[in-house]
Amino acid sequence: MSTTKNKGGRPPRAPGEKLQRINLTLRPSLLFGLEVVARDRRTSLSQAAEYLIEQQLRSYEVEGAPAMELLDAAAGVMRDNLARGNPLVAKQPKDAEEVTSVLLASPSGRAFFMPESLQSPSERYFRYFYARLLSIARDALGGSDDPALLTPMMVVMSALARPDLLDHMYASAQDAEQKGITVDEAAATMYESIKATAATA
Known part of the structure; x- marks a missing residue:
């Protein structure tokens, strides 16, 4: 488990920005991984998923x-x-x-x-x-x-x-x-x- 101080909660949203609900189906192993991240960050599963998606968006390349x-x-x-x-x-x-x-x-x-x-x-x-x-x-x-x-x-x-x-x-x-x-x-x-x-x- 991480020894750094965890930052709980969801990152601040832009004024007027609303959350959107989606249905997500995961393999049990990925769901377990998501739960590990959620517990480590002391957040909900959806907040952990949002965090991981945002991290991946920073490195995943589209059109270079x-x-x-x-x-x-x-x-x-x-x-x-x-x-x-x-x-x-x-x-x-x-x-x-x-x-x-x-x-x-x-x-x-x-x-x-x-x-x-x-x-x-x-x-x-x-x-x-x-x-x-x-x-x-x-x-x-x-x-x-x-x-x-x-x-x-x-x-x-x-x-x-x-x-x-x-x-x-x-x-x-x-x-x-x-x-x-x-x-x-x-x-x-x-x-x-x-x-x-x-x-x-």
Whole structure:
């Protein structure tokens, strides 16, 4: 048994971050190992599992980089996005970790940040869909400051800090994919829907 002082409990979470429950089936030998770690650290089995997973994420490499760096990169995207400013998002760059945690709790957020080589076809479709949607909004805006064009652009950008909105886009993309609609058509339809909603708001 370790002679170092054990730190009990779970590492602090980002503000607003909620725990998610999963069912885990283990071989008896691994369950025993997990119990050993839990007792040594004076924590619960779930806290010990979280600790071991976090340790492994620091060394396990995906696309040539530690998996933990993927989480850091996601927070970096959020930080840059929030730094641009958007009146539809009441968050600041300092809130990037919190926003990232909330986003990664949803299928749409995980799809958005999943490494390209590991994306499912539906996740890949969604990434292309969002990129095309952003491109359409950007092209429509051009250099204009017309609110009718500026608002849709802000709505699309704010999706990366609003899981509810990103989930809506994800559901629309999945529906379009199942119907065999091309990414360009699906993104154009979504843009027109956002523009129409903004015009009546």
